Amino acid sequence: MGQRCRETLRVKPTKTAIKEASRKREAILFEIAMGTFDYGQHFPTSKNAIRFGKNKGALVTIEEQLKKWVRKAEKRCQHSTIRDYNSSIYYHLIPNFGHLTLDQFSTAHVYEWLDTINISNKRINNVLGPLRQALKDAYYDGLIDQNPMDRFRYLSPETREPQPFTPDEIDKILVQLDGQCRNLIQFAFWSGLRTSELIALRWQDVDLNSERVHIRTAIVRQREKSTKTVSGLRTIELQPKASEALVSQLTLNPVSERVFHDPTTGKPWLGDHIIRKRIWIPALETAGVTYRNPYQTRHTFASMLLSSGMNPMFVAQQMGHKDWGMIRKVYGRWIPK
The missing domain is CATH 1.10.150.130 (Tyrosine recombinase, N-terminal domain)
Known part of the structure; x- marks a missing residue:
């Protein structure tokens, strides 16, 4: 047995409308008898159309x-x-x-x-x-x-070759900065953190005695969230220059929850776009260094460690990659033969 349904025709009950309704009913009964009835075709706006219609895809945009x-x-x-x-x-x-x-x-x-x-x-x-x-x-x-x-296959993304900074370029950039701005950029070069991780870093996650930093959070579009990936939750070993930047920062901002503050507002950084506009671009222009985006500090960190002979697996862990496949693919030319 079929299921009885009631539908309302939203028209005035004139003689003509009643006659049309009767004809529609006869047509529906005939189609039901022939096995060709399509609920959605007759009542496309009905809540039952999706449930009983034969061509459901025609009812949803x-x-x-x-x-x-x-x-x-x-x-x-x-x-x-x-x-x-x-x-x-x-x-x-x-x-x-x-x-x-x-x-x-x-x-x-x-x-x-x-x-x-x-x-x-x-x-x-x-x-x-x-x-x-x-x-x-x-x-x-x-x-x-x-x-x-x-x-439809995914399109192959354009491969962007890393453009790390040389030690000389790093020195030229840092000499243009002082105070909290210098500490932030120096730490970026020697920690490999994403900018979203940098501005979210908390003092409670910094252990200067054991020279380690625990990466737990990121700030994206002014909202705190977990790191980009599960492997992004990691503990990094501080390189000497990174440790030096944190020690200096501790004297400038010892009591706030966040490590790095915008010296203009005295409050934590709201996003990477402000750092890029207010610190990064002016420093590179004054230093006469060819412009690359701030993410290249991360590439610089990886290339420096690999060039010095560090184990690629260790570098992958420090960068927050789940394995060293990405390291091999992106930074292969910096891995000593």
């Missing part, structure tokens, strides 16, 4: 599926991750694909979109990530027979 997916993602992802997802969804995916229903969408639409944009392959992969996952959920929910994004 890409926009609706993306919004549903990101609401679920909010329960398990960091705030900064959700912000990136929303950027992709509302600036790229919905404007270009949101009007399509799930059954209309195909990878051809993605290739057409690629012809209209000028962003890196890495950014393209990141933008398409929410779409790929939302359609995966749609497949698991039985809305579509297959995920069309399974046919």
Whole structure:
């Protein structure tokens, strides 16, 4: 036996409307008898359409599926991750694909979109990530027979060669700085921390006696979170120059929870963009050093350790990588033969 359902036709009960309703009922009964009835075709806005419709993908748009997916993602992802997802969804995916229903969408639409944009392959992969996952959920929910994004391969990201600073360049940069600004940049060069980890560093995680620092948190978009990866939770051994920077910093900022402060405000740094604009760019320009972004301090740390003969596994652990595969791939030319 089938299930009895009631649907309302939102029209005025005129004689003509009642006659049309009667005809619709007869057509539905005939289709049921023939086994061709599609609930969604007759009542596409009904809450029962998804439940009983044959072509469920025709009843849900890409926009609706993306919004549903990101609401679920909010329960398990960091705030900064959700912000990136929303950027992709509302600036790229919905404007270009949101009007399509799930059954209309195909990878051809993605290739057409690629012809209209000028962003890196890495950014393209990141933008398409929410779409790929939302359609995966749609497949698991039985809305579509297959995920069309399974046919679209991730684009190969452009390989960016590390551009570490030489010892002479490091000296030229540091001589332009003093106080807390010098301590911050010196520690960055000799610790290999990401900027988000630097500005989140707490004195409670610093052990100067054993010359170790425990990396537990990061600050991304002014919010504290755990480190980028599980392997990012690590303990690093302080190099002499890093230890020197911390000892100096302790005399300037001994009581605050955060190690490094913005000397202009007297408060912890809010983000890497302020450091780049207020400290990094002016120092490099005054020193006459070719510009590289602050992340190159991390590359510099890795290349210095490897060039000095340090075990690649040790360097990987200090950098927060789960194994030394990334070290071999990115810094292979600095590993002594």
